[in-house]
Amino acid sequence: MAKKFSLLILIILLSIILASIYGFLHNQISYSISTEYFTEFKFDQFWSVKYTLDFPRMSAGLIGIASTWWFGLLIGLIIGIVGFFQPTTKIMWKSSYGAIIRTLGIAIGIGIVGILVGQFIISNINANWNLPAELIDRKSFLTAGTMHNFSYLGGVIGLIYGIIYQLKIKKASAQHRI
Structure with a gap:
């Protein structure tokens, strides 16, 4: 049981690290x-990183970490808890690691x-979007925003798939023990 708790912590930490790198x-x-997605939106939204505006790419990266570490925590916690119910620590690790990699993919x-939906669909919709008034490249701004939204959606879909993956491993391991 202690090994499973240690493994749960490792799974959570791994998820946070991978989510941060992804971000x-x-x-x-x-x-x-x-x-402009950053200069007209994200840099203002994440005012706490303004001290690095002399290095906008680094600021964008730090904002990415701030935007995703918590999602990694959530994913790792859920995947780790589902993995906790596997019969052994080896199967817990295999199912949880596999679920994390699948979620990330x-x-x-x-x-x-x-990116594709933003570039070819969303940015071509002539809607009254609530966008910054000073935008020069509306299409690129909407493409970047759509990419961000779809990535969170992908994380949720990936998490659901990861849980299903873990449950299939649990079922298969239970059938082998009978």
């Missing part, structure tokens, strides 16, 4: 798509879909 890299991509994939 940092994700924001490097979205900064490349639209610097799905978040990346759906984030990429978000």
Whole structure:
């Protein structure tokens, strides 16, 4: 039981680290798509990183970490708790690690879909969006924003898939023990 609690903490920490790395890299991509998404929105939203505005890419990366570490905590906690009910620590690790990697992969994939949806659909909708008045490149701004929204959606879908993956492993291991 103590090993499972230690493993639960490891799973949570791993999820936080991977989510933070994802957030940092994700924001490097979205900064490349639209610097205005940060200069006209995210830098104001995350006022606590204004001291690094001389290094906007670093600021974007730090905002990415601040935006995702907590999601990694949530994912790690849920996946770790589901994994806790596996029959052994080995199966707990295998199912939890596999679920985390699948969640991350799905978040990346759906984030990429978000770029495409933002570029070719959302940014072409002639709606009265609540956008900053000084925008120069509306299309890129909306593309970066759509990528962000889709990435969170991907995290939720990935988490659901990860839980299903873990439950299938639990069922398979139970059938082998009968």
